[in-house]
Amino acid sequence: MVVTAVDIYKKLPQTNCGRCGSPSCFVFATRVALRQEVIEKCVSLSGDELKELNALVSEIKTLTTGTGSNAYAQAAEEIKNRIKDIDFKESANGLGAEHLKEDDKEYLHLAFLNHNYRVSKTGDVVGDDGKPPSAWARIFLIIYINAGGKGSLKNEWISFGDLPNTFAKQKSFKDNSENVLIKNFAGKKEELREACSLLGGADAATEFKSDLAYKFSVLPKIPFLLLFWDENKEEEFPARVKILMDKTVLNFIDIESLVFLAERLAKELCEAKGIMVNTV
Numbered sequence: 001m002v003v004t005a006v007d008i009y010k011k012l013p014q015t016n017c018g019r020c021g022s023p024s025c026f027v028f029a030t031r032v033a034l035r036q037e038v039i040e041k042c043v044s045l046s047g048d049e050l051k052e053l054n055a056l057v058s059e060i061k062t063l064t065t066g067t068g069s070n071a072y073a074q075a076a077e078e079i080k081n082r083i084k085d086i087d088f089k090e091s092a093n094g095l096g097a098e099h100l101k102e103d104d105k106e107y108l109h110l111a112f113l114n115h116n117y118r119v120s121k122t123g124d125v126v127g128d129d130g131k132p133p134s135a136w137a138r139i140f141l142i143i144y145i146n147a148g149g150k151g152s153l154k155n156e157w158i159s160f161g162d163l164p165n166t167f168a169k170q171k172s173f174k175d176n177s178e179n180v181l182i183k184n185f186a187g188k189k190e191e192l193r194e195a196c197s198l199l200g201g202a203d204a205a206t207e208f209k210s211d212l213a214y215k216f217s218v219l220p221k222i223p224f225l226l227l228f229w230d231e232n233k234e235e236e237f238p239a240r241v242k243i244l245m246d247k248t249v250l251n252f253i254d255i256e257s258l259v260f261l262a263e264r265l266a267k268e269l270c271e272a273k274g275i276m277v278n279t280v
């Protein structure tokens with residue numbers, strides 16, 4: 001398997017602390033992959049982690065030569081070949097996708113948030129509206145297809161911390177997604193409601209007791225449930241956010257990519273309301 005920036009990113013602490021001089025762990029991973037940075041600049045790594053990452057970096061053979069100004073576009077290009085050997089026909093059902101064959105070319109047709117995309121075996125992605133998705137959406141479509149998930153959803157919502165083997169990533173998950181939403185939407189319930197609608201969230205207020213409840217079909221077998229309780233200044237209650245997922249989620253995505261997916265969803269919600277979050 002060709003090692004890419006995404007593989008380096010998954011081994012980083014994913015805290016986005018910025019102490020390496022990059023605005024996020026993802027940008028740092030891309031710079032390392034491009035040999036614009038050295039892995040030792042991440043101050044949070046132990047000796048063993050550094051050793052493991054150095055071994056990974058040394059396996060990077062094909063370096064792309066772009067400017068590196070857009071870390072997501074760079075990484076999307078790097079991982080697109082990863083699905084070329086996957087049997088699309090066999091995988092489609094497990095992924096909740098449709099298998100298409102046209103002019104001897106195969107595609108998987110599947111939804112990402114509120115858009116439908118067609119993914120070719122060469123990792124090229126185009127929307128039903130003829131437009132390409134954002135680079136980060138391309139990354140997740142490839143990661144999702146490559147994971148080759150199977151099985152049905154349990155329709156049982158659980159928190160990230162309830163998933164097995166997530167202890168080391170719980171702080172990153174909270175800081176990069178739930179806390180980002182608290183910081184930007186506390187006292188702004190209606191703005192968050194609008195952002196959820198803009199991203200295709202389905203209002204689930206009748207099912208839950210929170211101030212806001214929205215379900216997102218992020219990928220066909222990866223739904224997220226966003227619960228929001230707004231602050232009450234008089235009673236000194238701070239705002240709270242929970243992002244829940246189906247109990248089966250790890251059948252369809254790895255833990256590190258799940259942290260990244262929740263982080264991106266939080267940023268997209270902020271950006272839908274014109275709020276720029278200071279990681280790339």
Ligand code: SF4
Nearest residue numbers: 016017018020025042
């Ligand atoms: S790569 Fe390391 S130093 Fe840089 S933001 Fe991530 S955790 Fe912090």
